[in-house]
Amino acid sequence: MTETAxxxxxxxxxxxxxxxxxxxxxxYAGASIAAISQELGLTKQALLHHFGSKDRLYALxxxxxxxxxxxxxxxxMEEGRPPEDQLEAFFAxxxxxxxxxxxxxxxxxxxxxxxxxxxxxxxGSSLDDVMQSLVATVQATEKWxxxxxxxxxxxxxxLLGAATLNFxxxxxxxxxxxxxxxxxxxxxxxxxxxxxxxxxxxx
Amino acid sequence: MTETAxxxxxxxxxxxxxxxxxxxxxxYAGASIAAISQELGLTKQALLHHFGSKDRLYALxxxxxxxxxxxxxxxxMEEGRPPEDQLEAFFAxxxxxxxxxxxxxxxxxxxxxxxxxxxxxxxGSSLDDVMQSLVATVQATEKWxxxxxxxxxxxxxxLLGAATLNFxxxxxxxxxxxxxxxxxxxxxxxxxxxxxxxxxxxx
DNA sequence: CGCACAACCTACCAAATGGTAAGCCCAGCG
DNA sequence: CGCTGGGCTTACCATTTGGTAGGTTGTGCG
Numbered sequence: 001m002t003e004t005a006x007x008x009x010x011x012x013x014x015x016x017x018x019x020x021x022x023x024x025x026x027x028y029a030g031a032s033i034a035a036i037s038q039e040l041g042l043t044k045q046a047l048l049h050h051f052g053s054k055d056r057l058y059a060l061x062x063x064x065x066x067x068x069x070x071x072x073x074x075x076x077m078e079e080g081r082p083p084e085d086q087l088e089a090f091f092a093x094x095x096x097x098x099x100x101x102x103x104x105x106x107x108x109x110x111x112x113x114x115x116x117x118x119x120x121x122x123x124g125s126s127l128d129d130v131m132q133s134l135v136a137t138v139q140a141t142e143k144w145x146x147x148x149x150x151x152x153x154x155x156x157x158x159l160l161g162a163a164t165l166n167f168x169x170x171x172x173x174x175x176x177x178x179x180x181x182x183x184x185x186x187x188x189x190x191x192x193x194x195x196x197x198x199x200x201x202x203x
Numbered sequence: 204m205t206e207t208a209x210x211x212x213x214x215x216x217x218x219x220x221x222x223x224x225x226x227x228x229x230x231y232a233g234a235s236i237a238a239i240s241q242e243l244g245l246t247k248q249a250l251l252h253h254f255g256s257k258d259r260l261y262a263l264x265x266x267x268x269x270x271x272x273x274x275x276x277x278x279x280m281e282e283g284r285p286p287e288d289q290l291e292a293f294f295a296x297x298x299x300x301x302x303x304x305x306x307x308x309x310x311x312x313x314x315x316x317x318x319x320x321x322x323x324x325x326x327g328s329s330l331d332d333v334m335q336s337l338v339a340t341v342q343a344t345e346k347w348x349x350x351x352x353x354x355x356x357x358x359x360x361x362l363l364g365a366a367t368l369n370f371x372x373x374x375x376x377x378x379x380x381x382x383x384x385x386x387x388x389x390x391x392x393x394x395x396x397x398x399x400x401x402x403x404x405x406x
Numbered sequence: 407c408g409c410a411c412a413a414c415c416t417a418c419c420a421a422a423t424g425g426t427a428a429g430c431c432c433a434g435c436g
Numbered sequence: 437c438g439c440t441g442g443g444c445t446t447a448c449c450a451t452t453t454g455g456t457a458g459g460t461t462g463t464g465c466g
Contacts, residue, residue, distance in 0.1 A: 030232035046414050116374020128379045150387030154395050158365040165364025171319020176331045184353030192357050
């Protein structure tokens with residue numbers, strides 16, 4: 001029973017992972033279930049059979065993605081290490097993760113913008129946990145422990161923004177500056193960013 | 204003749220400015236011309252009469268917004284001043300501008316993501332000019348003049364991301380952390396960011 | 407075998423989408 | 437006066453949207 005259930009689950013997870021790409025690329029409104037199902041190689045109604053509705057599929061995609069980021073965060077948070085190191089490790093891991101596939105950050109950025117006008121009753125996803133953990137860790141830092149939650153939040157948002165725009169705007173940047181220049185920039189990106197993180201956290 | 208034409212233009216500009224808000228909030232696909240026209244107090248067909256098609260209206264909104272940012276950039280670029288000062292002035296002006304109304308950056312961020320899958324033949328808007336000017340100015344800096352275009356581009360993208368995420372994610376942040384905390388963070392945001400800008404550009 | 411159950415399909419639906427066609431109203435101007 | 441042209445309307449259109457209903461296949465299991 002558990003075996004069939006897990007098999008059921010793994011196929012579902014695969015479907016969600018594929019649907020994520022389209023949601024990330026076109027946004028919720030821009031990705032129709034017809035288009036998604038076509039990309040998945042099955043009919044629109046098969047998708048609805050699995051997930052009930054477009055909303056549910058999208059929510060699952062966001063949740064899965066947020067949990068992925070949360071996992072990266074947890075992996076970087078080995079106990080005992082100073083919070084500065086933990087944050088640096090997280091951002092480094094995040095960058096290398098996004099370097100392989102920018103889908104997660106595209107989807108979550110869109111979700112971040114769209115969520116503004118959704119009914120606020122649906123409580124926060126794992127994405128909230130990510131941000132709250134980051135803020136808490138920043139507040140555990142020597143430099144930022146006495147500056148208040150607001151300052152820590154402001155810093156977290158700035159660092160996340162600095163880390164992600166490069167990937168959300170990938171396509172446009174390549175169009176404007178050419179692919180070779182962008183690849184070069186991507187290579188130097190992590191160094192420059194690591195420097196910013198280190199300096200804002202420590203000195 | 205020119206008078207009627209200019210009057211014609213100003214009403215059009217007003218319509219575009221209003222339509223921008225909906226495009227920024229819901230994205231291109233999420234904002235129907237019916238919804239936009241309803242918000243503007245006229246019928247769907249009146250909109251189409253003015254602008255011909257939804258695509259054209261959206262393109263105008265993006266162009267208008269990009270030109271607004273470009274204007275901020277030009278205002279900060281008084282000749283004779285060192286490029287570091289110019290960049291600091293630009294980012295400061297950008298933040299205060301976005302503080303009043305986050306619409307521009309929401310729209311442009313969405314455009315930045317969507318443009319990835321558009322036909323690349325439609326050449327870049329004023330937004331391209333903004334980025335290219337920023338990169339050029341960074342390269343005029345003492346610290347970054349010998350590091351190559353790629354490094355300058357990477358830095359510009361990071362700074363823009365750091366400056367904007369706070370506004371694109373405004374709604375979600377307020378939901379997660381509460382309005383008061385976010386307002387406090389907004390107050391400290393500009394100081395922290397100015398510090399990051401200054402240090403990455405100079406030292 | 408028989409039966410349940412999941413996966414998937416075809417066929418359909420009401421509503422909303424972007425867009426066209428044709429006409430009304432009214433200021434401006436010869 | 438006439439009539440021209442811009443702003444705006446109602447009426448209509450084909451297509452696409454998310455979603456439902458019901459049937460068909462195949463697989464596992466008593």
